[in-house]
């Protein structure tokens with residue numbers, strides 16, 4: 135609907151002339167698990183792109199009321215708004231946007247394109263085939279990809295106990311694992327990677343090796359680039375289809391990770407963490423300010439665990455990455471150089 139744009143948050147590092155808009159959008163799922171997309175009609179901004187139905191929050195309106203109103207106006211249905219999925223902060227040269235995505239618990243009526251827009255019910259795995267605005271890319275990732283990424287701790291002296299803890303971690307719901315194993319001899323590291331790969335495969339979890347492109351290519355597991363390697367990578371070190379991620383700490387590294395075609399990145403440290411004593415962390419406001427410049431999925435790292443996933447999602451993160459917060463075993467000495 136055409137109405138004045140509601141102004142929302144305006145974080146301090148932004149020129150005052152850049153308007154901020156709060157948009158609510160819906161994940162509406164049918165009995166077959168398909169998700170409803172609407173195509174922006176000709177003549178409108180971003181015409182032809184597919185989106186989650188919704189629109190701008192009016193001044194004084196709650197997000198829930200705005201979403202119910204928009205879905206009535208655009209689709210002719212009455213809804214019960216459900217749980218938040220995520221809020222994506224996004225900036226363009228002319229404005230900043232908070233895309234606040236909610237699940238719909240129940241609805242009455244049959245969705246129709248009341249404003250002439252085409253509609254499509256899409257299997258989640260096919261969402262990536264639809265051309266969507268940049269702020270929607272993290273939303274699609276949140277619907278499809280894991281909300282937590284384990285970074286492995288050092289193995290101590292007992293490799294069997296380490297592998298048992300890894301197996302317990304993936305059994306506990308971790309389905310993305312970054313195998314980080316610094317200061318361990320090559321043959322031992324390789325044996326542990328093989329053990330980790332067996333456990334991950336059995337549990338359907340994804341595995342990425344930290345910092346060793348040759349080992350990733352030789353074994354077929356994914357590759358995680360530490361920031362120093364990201365900064366010197368000129369092309370994607372593993373083929374598309376083999377997972378690639380990177381550690382990022384600032385806007386420049388995030389832009390590099392996106393340009394290299396990383397499937398996701400890890401950004402932090404967000405909170406203080408035992409592995410970085412004396413460092414306060416960048417905090418959620420800074421996390422958002424960095425997140426709004428790129429659209430690849432980002433895990434927040436640094437002093438976080440499963441209880442922080444909802445908070446992380448409300449700041450535009452895919453979820454959390456952690457050592458301590460996700461490892462189902464004892465964590466010994468803090469490995470240097472990782473904030474988890």
Ligand SMILES: Nc1nc2c([nH]c(=O)n2[C@@H]2O[C@H](COP(=O)(O)OP(=O)(O)OP(=O)(O)O)[C@@H](O)[C@H]2O)c(=O)[nH]1
Pocket residue numbers: 135136137157158159179180184185186187188189190204231233267268269270
């Ligand atoms: N509804 C919706 N808007 C989105 C999505 N992603 C995204 O970037 N946007 C942007 O959010 C803004 C608000 O969307 P809208 O055009 O639906 O707003 P509206 O229904 O109130 O209509 P209006 O154009 O009459 O003000 C648009 O600039 C749109 O490009 C999405 O998935 N759903």
Ligand SMILES: [Mg+2]
Pocket residue numbers: 135187188189190204208
């Ligand atoms: Mg709309």
